[in-house]
Amino acid sequence: MxxxxxxxxxxxxxxxxxxxxxxxxxxxxxxxASAGLLLSLAEPRLLSPVVFLAGLWYTRLLWxxxxxxxxxxxxxxxxxAAFNTAQRGLRWTLLRATTSIRLxxxxxxxxxxxxxxxxxxxxxxxxxxxxxxxxxxxxxxRTLRRLGFFTLFSNWYAYALVGLFAVNLSACTCKRLRASxxxxxxxxxxxxxxxxxxMAHTARLALYTGEAEAMRExxxxxxxxxxxxxQEVEGQLLAEKWRWERFAIDLFHLSLLVVxxxxxxxxxxxxxxxxxxxxxxxxxxxxRSFSVRVDDFRSENYPGTEQVMDWKTHLTVLQDGREVKSxxxxxxxxxxxxxxxxxxxxxxxDWQGAAQVTFRxxxxxxxxDLGEFKVKVGQSFSLPGEGIxxxxxxxxPDFALVNGIAYSKDQYLLNPAASLExxxxxxxxxxxTWSFSQLPRLQQVVSNSYRFYITGMTAPEFTxxxxxxxxxxxxxxxxxxxxxxxxxxxxxxxxxQIWVASDETAGALLIGAKARKGDLEDEFEGLxxxxxxxxxxxxxxxxxxxxxxAHSQPQI
Amino acid sequence: xxDSTFFFFIAAPAYFLSFLFYLFKIVFDPEATERSRESxxxxxxxxxxxxxxxxxxxxxxALQMTRFSVVLATVGIILRTIQLGxxxxxxxxxxxxxxxxxxILTFFAWIIPLAYLIMERRYRFEGVGLxxxxxxxxxxxxxxxxxxxxRAVAPLVPALQSYWLVIHVLFMLVGMAFFTVGFGxxxxxxxxxxxxxxxxxxxxxxxxxxxxxxxxxxxxxxGGIVFGGIWAKHAWGSYWQWDPKETAMLxxxxxxxxxxxxxxxxxxxxxxxAWLSAGAYGVVLYAWIGINYFVAGxxxxx
Numbered sequence: 029m030x031x032x033x034x035x036x037x038x039x040x041x042x043x044x045x046x047x048x049x050x051x052x053x054x055x056x057x058x059x060x061a062s063a064g065l066l067l068s069l070a071e072p073r074l075l076s077p078v079v080f081l082a083g084l085w086y087t088r089l090l091w092x093x094x095x096x097x098x099x100x101x102x103x104x105x106x107x108x109a110a111f112n113t114a115q116r117g118l119r120w121t122l123l124r125a126t127t128s129i130r131l132x133x134x135x136x137x138x139x140x141x142x143x144x145x146x147x148x149x150x151x152x153x154x155x156x157x158x159x160x161x162x163x164x165x166x167x168x169x170r171t172l173r174r175l176g177f178f179t180l181f182s183n184w185y186a187y188a189l190v191g192l193f194a195v196n197l198s199a200c201t202c203k204r205l206r207a208s209x210x211x212x213x214x215x216x217x218x219x220x221x222x223x224x225x226x227m228a229h230t231a232r233l234a235l236y237t238g239e240a241e242a243m244r245e246x247x248x249x250x251x252x253x254x255x256x257x258x259q260e261v262e263g264q265l266l267a268e269k270w271r272w273e274r275f276a277i278d279l280f281h282l283s284l285l286v287v288x289x290x291x292x293x294x295x296x297x298x299x300x301x302x303x304x305x306x307x308x309x310x311x312x313x314x315x316r317s318f319s320v321r322v323d324d325f326r327s328e329n330y331p332g333t334e335q336v337m338d339w340k341t342h343l344t345v346l347q348d349g350r351e352v353k354s355x356x357x358x359x360x361x362x363x364x365x366x367x368x369x370x371x372x373x374x375x376x377x378d379w380q381g382a383a384q385v386t387f388r389x390x391x392x393x394x395x396x397d398l399g400e401f402k403v404k405v406g407q408s409f410s411l412p413g414e415g416i417x418x419x420x421x422x423x424x425p426d427f428a429l430v431n432g433i434a435y436s437k438d439q440y441l442l443n444p445a446a447s448l449e450x451x452x453x454x455x456x457x458x459x460x461t462w463s464f465s466q467l468p469r470l471q472q473v474v475s476n477s478y479r480f481y482i483t484g485m486t487a488p489e490f491t492x493x494x495x496x497x498x499x500x501x502x503x504x505x506x507x508x509x510x511x512x513x514x515x516x517x518x519x520x521x522x523x524x525q526i527w528v529a530s531d532e533t534a535g536a537l538l539i540g541a542k543a544r545k546g547d548l549e550d551e552f553e554g555l556x557x558x559x560x561x562x563x564x565x566x567x568x569x570x571x572x573x574x575x576x577x578a579h580s581q582p583q584i
Numbered sequence: 585x586x587d588s589t590f591f592f593f594i595a596a597p598a599y600f601l602s603f604l605f606y607l608f609k610i611v612f613d614p615e616a617t618e619r620s621r622e623s624x625x626x627x628x629x630x631x632x633x634x635x636x637x638x639x640x641x642x643x644x645x646a647l648q649m650t651r652f653s654v655v656l657a658t659v660g661i662i663l664r665t666i667q668l669g670x671x672x673x674x675x676x677x678x679x680x681x682x683x684x685x686x687x688i689l690t691f692f693a694w695i696i697p698l699a700y701l702i703m704e705r706r707y708r709f710e711g712v713g714l715x716x717x718x719x720x721x722x723x724x725x726x727x728x729x730x731x732x733x734x735r736a737v738a739p740l741v742p743a744l745q746s747y748w749l750v751i752h753v754l755f756m757l758v759g760m761a762f763f764t765v766g767f768g769x770x771x772x773x774x775x776x777x778x779x780x781x782x783x784x785x786x787x788x789x790x791x792x793x794x795x796x797x798x799x800x801x802x803x804x805x806x807g808g809i810v811f812g813g814i815w816a817k818h819a820w821g822s823y824w825q826w827d828p829k830e831t832a833m834l835x836x837x838x839x840x841x842x843x844x845x846x847x848x849x850x851x852x853x854x855x856x857x858a859w860l861s862a863g864a865y866g867v868v869l870y871a872w873i874g875i876n877y878f879v880a881g882x883x884x885x886x
Contacts (some may be wrong), residue, residue: 143835147828359742371821496821508810515802
């Protein structure tokens with residue numbers, strides 16, 4: 029750091045603060061803490077997150093050291109900023125802070141950490157809460173939810189991070205753009221002959237006496253044929269092309285900002301809903317005056333196999349009771365009306381939401397059969413003459429018990445189980461029980477006053493529709509187009525400059541060239557071959573120097 | 585019956601042979617080509633420095649063998665595409681056989697050496713060739729284990745029936761192939777820095793690594809963010825959902841962005857960039873394989 033030292037001379041305390049506030053200490057401690065955190069999140073059974081969030085003395089010490097380290101680091105930065113503000117004014121300090129590479133690195137590192145956590149901790153947006161509860165257990169689940177780890181990218185800190193990153197990126201883009209403008213405006217100047225010989229691509233063409241002018245004219249024509257802009261300054265030919273390509277990278281950075289902006293517009297103004305619908309459903313679309321009817325849906329298999337080929341849903345759009353649009357949608361082929369799009373997202377039997385189960389109920393005391401009852405999940409039925417109300421609480425098509433939480437591992441009927449709550453007429457809970465269709469004997473093991481056996485199960489078929497309205501889409505596509513176009517321009521065009529000067533004393537034409545990433549080897553060789561035809565050819569005539577020699581170094 | 589598996593089956597020993605030739609080249613005739621290229625300036629005719637003096641030029645044979653293996657793998661990929669098309673009843677006419685573990689492994693064993701052959705035209709390093717052919721052989725060897733990579737051709741699930749499958753996946757894979765070449769060069773650099781190699785040689789290795797990464801970067805980014813986004817919009821209704829795979833891909837891309845800025849804007853040239861390149865490749869591997877072991881997301885199609 030070449031910055032001037034501010035504040036009092038250092039003592040022991042100052043050394044300690046300097047140690048904890050140094051970038052290296054911050055980095056080492058952060059990496060250690062992040063690694064521990066990620067590990068404990070990745071393997072909840074081995075290392076519960078609490079171990080790393082609160083529990084043991086060494087993790088506490090690590091968090092404490094980390095906080096202290098970051099604190100001193102930030103304090104040092106603030107002190108430096110205050111010093112700079114006093115010396116050079118607020119504008120300079122702000123500009124320096126926002127275009128700072130350190131800031132960019134810290135932001136990217138934090139973002140990487142956030143991203144890694146989100147790839148390890150399943151997110152609410154893509155998972156069911158019960159799965160997460162089962163994975164982490166109730167206590168850790170609550171801790172993680174308080175920290176916002178299940179909704180990482182809709183948290184305030186994620187927004188703050190992306191916002192700061194956008195500010196950083198804009199400031200850097202502005203700074204770069206200014207540099208590009210001055211690069212673009214800087215005129216090409218003649219070079220000294222020695223300098224030409226040291227360039228990335230150089231050539232020396234030996235000439236017959238008096239031919240210099242003609243050769244230069246040939247060079248000028250050859251360069252023009254390759255779309256170079258050629259000017260003559262102080263007897264040198266200065267040729268160049270594609271100077272503008274310097275702006276491609278500026279615009280590429282701008283395109284990233286556009287995409288971030290589009291994401292913001294989509295998140296704040298648009299919506300994206302996942303809805304489950306049955307045949308014949310009529311539903312209202314939020315923010316629109318039309319409604320949609322689900323006419324039909326079906327799943328198609330590949331001929332002669334059990335493999336799903338496609339899911340198709342037929343929808344009709346109704347406005348004021350009139351049919352205005354009717355059409356089919358399938359996976360990868362959405363249907364749109366007035367900017368709202370409908371996507372085929374899922375299809376199947378809605379066991380958890382709407383299963384209908386037939387129970388045979390036996391009174392334990394005398395073993396008498398009380399009959400069969402057909403109930404939908406969430407509904408209750410009463411046992412006639414017994415004064416008992418049974419609530420069919422939940423149905424799990426693939427029962428599993430993890431961390432004391434019962435949940436369904438899958439949506440298919442692999443291990444179906446029904447949860448029942450049995451109350452008396454006063455509403456007093458008598459008992460709760462699970463009835464398994466594949467393990468009916470479990471009902472005989474428990475000593476409840478009634479036994480419930482599953483004798484039949486059905487579930488309605490559903491189609492899962494994703495309904496989205498996205499005002500940010502045009503902005504996103506603009507950003508995408510800009511991004512692709514600018515990367516393409518950057519890849520294909522590289523500013524090329526060629527100097528042609530005649531060395532009168534040695535009777536030779538000196539040529540030097542450069543390009544971004546040295547990327548003009550082929551063109552340079554082609555040009556030189558074309559010119560060499562006219563230069564003095566045989567080596568025997570000029571024993572001292574090679575007659576024509578082009579030399580290119582790959583340079584970046 | 586000769587089908588795609590047959591060609592991958594013989595491409596595996598072919599890659600192994602190339603690997604051996606590269607090894608012989610490094611053991612018996614180290615750095616000859618590299619030195620000859622470095623000391624004499626490139627003459628007008630590029631072919632001039634392809635003339636070799638060694639009695640048995642292992643490097644030459646290794647290159648030829650690699651080319652031959654790539655041709656074998658190409659045939660395999662084409663046959664595999666036709667097989668998948670037949671199995672899927674040609675529901676869509678354009679796609680790639682990259683929908684199973686077997687498919688992706690064989691595809692990588694084709695496209696990574698291809699990327700190397702492209703870079704090799706300008707920067708020849710037998711050490712990188714050794715890494716690439718060895719890796720391809722290992723991939724084909726893993727693909728030959730039915731327990732890990734079943735060979736059966738499963739028809740395309742509905743989610744993958746889109747021509748964006750070709751565009752999105754191809755761009756990602758091309759990006760990863762060039763990153764693999766770049767990683768090979770960086771690893772070689774880190775490995776050989778202690779062995780008293782000329783600084784010129786290390787510089788060239790560093791350039792190769794940078795070039796490969798700089799080609800991979802736009803492919804990976806466009807394939808993931810732009811084409812992935814457009815397909816996601818088309819299939820799932822929003823172009824970015826912070827799906828684990830998406831997030832991991834973005835992190836990997838950012839890691840390479842840091843690498844490129846370190847090299848271009850801040851002028852780092854030494855071992856630090858090599859470590860950065862290797863680290864970024866680690867994140868790419870995480871986004872490709874590691875992620876599948878932690879959480880299921882939208883990108884789980886199995």
